[in-house]
Amino acid sequence: MSAQTTTGKSAAHDGKGAILHTEVRPDGVAVITIDAPGESVNTLTQKFGVELKAAFERVVSDSTILGAVLTSGKKDFVVGANVDMLKAITVAADAERLSREGAEGLRDIRESRKPFVAAISGQALGGGFELALACHAIVASDDRKTLVGLPEVQLGLMPGANGLMRVAERAGLQVALDLGLTGKNTRAVKAKKLGLVDEVAPASVLLEAAVALVKRLAEGKPQKRPGFKLDTAHLTKLALEKNPAGRALLFRKAREATRKKTHGHYPATERIIDVLERFGDKGFTAAADLEARSFGELVVSETAHRLEEIFFATTALKKDTGVDDPNVTVRLPDKIGLIGGGLMGGGIATVSISAGIQVRLKDKDDEGVGRGLLHVRGVLDERQKKKQLSREERDQVFARVTGTTDYTGLREARVIIEAVFEDLALKHRVLREVEAVTKDDAIFASNTSSIPIGRIAEASKRPHTVVGMHYFSPVEKMPLLEVIRTKQTAPEVVATVVALGKKQGKTVIVVNDGVGFYTTRILAPYMNEAAYILSEGIPIETLDRALVDWGWPVGPVTLLDEVGIDVAAHVGPIMQAAFGERFLPPDAMAKLIADNRKGRKNERGFYLYGKNAKGKKKAVDPTVYAALGIEPKKDTNVLGEELQMRCSLQFVNEALRCLGEGILRSPRDGDIGAIFGLGFPPFRGGPFRYVDTIGAAEILRRTQGYYDRFGKRWEPAPLLVDMAKKGARFYSA
Known part of the structure; x- marks a missing residue:
């Protein structure tokens, strides 16, 4: 048991550097305040787990304590597991063990004979929300900044402490799928309607509302949950979730929609569906076992590593003033x-x-x-x-x-x-x-x-x-x-x-x-290569589908329609004047402009729009081929990988030129700019992470091969040649 002071306060161990602080009120309710010293937010660490167990044991062993409220000493509750801790794990078994230990600690809270109530203000995300869900009830602040959610999928992970199943218990399988697969946050009022939180109270009385709820639960008064409503939504939920055939349909549709969106590049989404399907069919214990094993595999996956690196890069950018001098004065305008x-x-x-x-x-x-x-x-x-x-x-x-x-x-x-x-x-x-x-x-x-x-x-x-x-x-x-x-x-x-x-x-x-700066400059050769591919007779939908399969959010032809063919035609000569033959476009652009094709904006592009579009599925405008003066190949032997590499390696090669010429300040900025501005596949980590993953020598070999086939526009970046010779990397291994 933790040492207790004469004032009724205690902290884990000796109180120095403690994360959790417990104070027993005169009315017998223990208030456990989470406040990680020296940190702007609370995150879950192994030390947190040790202190939580100690606080739990004190509450359940002290006969004078009725129950406990978990609250935060910071503006947010708990924002999730510490990403540094997860990044340091290199063996799946270690991550699996971490998941099982965390889930066991939360199950102890859930199965306690004394009530635990979470008082949430600010963000309760990931493991923080799982902690709250393990409590017997949740009271949330009505502040608009109060959010709950399970965003692990955004880091290539899944919840690892039974949070998905507890959401399903409270709000149903569909809500659990939605929160788990999207990683989106939910405000307090909506969370209450869904059944994810029990009460919403003004921030000024949040703690008192949670304390009052602990007392009611300690007296044996059941907590009221949203009642059954005989409406369409609830009937649909019953039909889908409460019988095997309905659940099978629900999960089949979820898999189809997920695979269409991820193209198999984000394994966490599949594991989330697996776990919730196991929960629906075989119950909590079986699902929890699968969850721990799946969590362990995901933590050490390449996808998680790339997405975690993006997280660290964006966190660093938040602190970057953009200049090297720390004494520069900033007068932020109102x-x-x-x-x-x-x-x-x-x-x-x-x-x-x-x-x-x-x-x-x-x-x-x-x-x-x-x-x-x-x-x-x-x-x-x-x-x-x-x-x-x-x-x-x-x-x-x-x-x-x-x-x-x-x-x-x-x-x-x-x-x-x-x-x-x-x-x-x-x-x-x-x-x-x-x-x-x-x-x-x-x-x-x-x-x-x-x-x-x-x-x-x-x-x-x-x-x-x-x-x-x-x-x-x-x-x-x-x-x-x-x-x-x-x-x-x-x-x-x-x-x-x-x-x-x-x-x-x-x-x-x-x-x-510089001309085109970074983002426009690296996008131009990507789009230019797509134009050359089209001029060779590769069907529009074949090219777009290949690049989407590689991980781009949309294909290059779709993107050209969205940006505007006229805009691309205007920028093209500017780029060519600066960079010469490498940016020489095929004749296609001029032909499209001559045919008054601007893309979506005037409903005349590569695809059909407006009244000419048939159904919800996007369709190619067959007349565009005549405008281009080409005949699309009906049977092509060109593999999707060839199309993917020709466009994507042009993008990567130009990114390396930008770094070599001093346009970029760092590989980090180049990766973030490519992902957040242009949609480079996040799970590949950005063009510089991608070179490190594949190896500079291999990227050079492929680029040199295209240079031998197509000439000047494929000239390898000098930095790429140098990196390949030295066997160097942009980031430490």
Whole structure:
């Protein structure tokens, strides 16, 4: 038993560095406070497990204690298992043992004769939610930041302490599948409706509500759970989950949907389905045994390692100011100006006002301003419809954006973001107009996707204040922001826009200036190679399917339709002028433009859209082949791997050129930029992790083979050649 002080307080061991602190109230309820010393959040570690067992034993052995409340001394409850601890495990059996020990400790709580109640405020995720689920009841704060969920799948893992089965017991198999396979979080009010938490209370009385519930349970009064409702949803649930045939259908559909989405690249999703199917058919004990074995295998899998590396990289980027000098001053703006009310401008405005930043949106006419405001309102309305915002919150957020057709209201803005058409003369004009009406220290940030920032800054009277902020469409959903600095951009300017991007909710990388920067530059040869493949007669759907099978979210042809064929045709000559023959496109692009094909935007692209689309399944527009002047091959011997390698290795080779030329600050930034901005398969870790996995010598051998076949556009990056000769890696083994 832990040492107890005369005040009724105790901590594990001697109290120094303890994670759990127990205080017994005069009414007999023990309050166990989780507060990891020196850490911003609580995570589950082996030390945590030892202290939890000690606290549990004290509660159950002390006859004066009625029961216990588990709460947190931090803003969040417990955010999951410590990822460093999991990363250090190299043997599946060790991870399996960790799972079994953790599950056993939580089963002790669950089977205790004394009630344990979790009082959740903030995030209770992964193992933290499993801890709460093992308690006899859960009380959650009504704060909007209170979230519960099982996000392990996002790290290539699955819950390892019986959380999936406890969710299924409370809310049913369908809810357990949904939470486990998506890794999504759920707010307290919805969690109560689902049966995942028992009560929702104001944050100010959360502890008292949990204490009161402990007393009721200790008195033998049963906790009320959501009652049975004879409606369609419950009848469907009964039909699917309460009989073998229904369960078989439920899991068959789940497997089909999951495999269609993952293409077999994320084994955790299959194991989650396996465990819940075992639970439905054979019960808790059998499922728990399979869960432990599956958890052990996943912890040491390559997929988990790659996804964990991404987690560590994004965590490091959150602390990265974008500059090397730690003393650089950052003045984060509470108001920005935004020039351009198009799709990008509207998106930038949305993420800004959602972060509490005032936005003054300017366009050339009322129609342009209205279009931008309508875009913002549409996104907010959709969030309100999904109950992510209340009606009042939606209106409060929308009130932060105002519109204008001149420069009134922009003088006091610390940062002006330009999001106009990709035309250098236009950007020069906007820059001069902005500098004429703003203060000397105002930052001018261009949302260009290809024009060098240095070229834009040529029109500036104060080029040290000019920087690039390259967002990705749709801005509300795409997580990356690429900040571009020139040789003249002041460090405080870079640090300020990096901080602004983080406040907007973006993962931010900083790159050095150059044509196409990093992301546009590496995407161009990928798309270019796809165009060459099409010109060889490979059917459109064959090419797209091959790249999706490799792990890209969409195929290159679909992406071209989404980005806009006209946009690609505009950027192409810029890239070719800078990089020469390596970026020489086939004749296909010019032919498509001549046929007025812009992609989805005008419903004339590679695929059918609008009234011409038949059914829900996307179909190729057969007339596009005539426009291209090619006949698609009906029977091709080209293997999918050949198509995958030709596009993906072009992408990787150009990424290595960017690092070798100093465009990138590090391989880490290159991997994060490729994954978060362009959809490089996360389970492959990014282009630099991919080279390390396959080996630089093997990547060079394949690239050299294509160079011998196709010529200049496949010239291996000098850095790749050097790495292969030295047998070097980008990351330590």
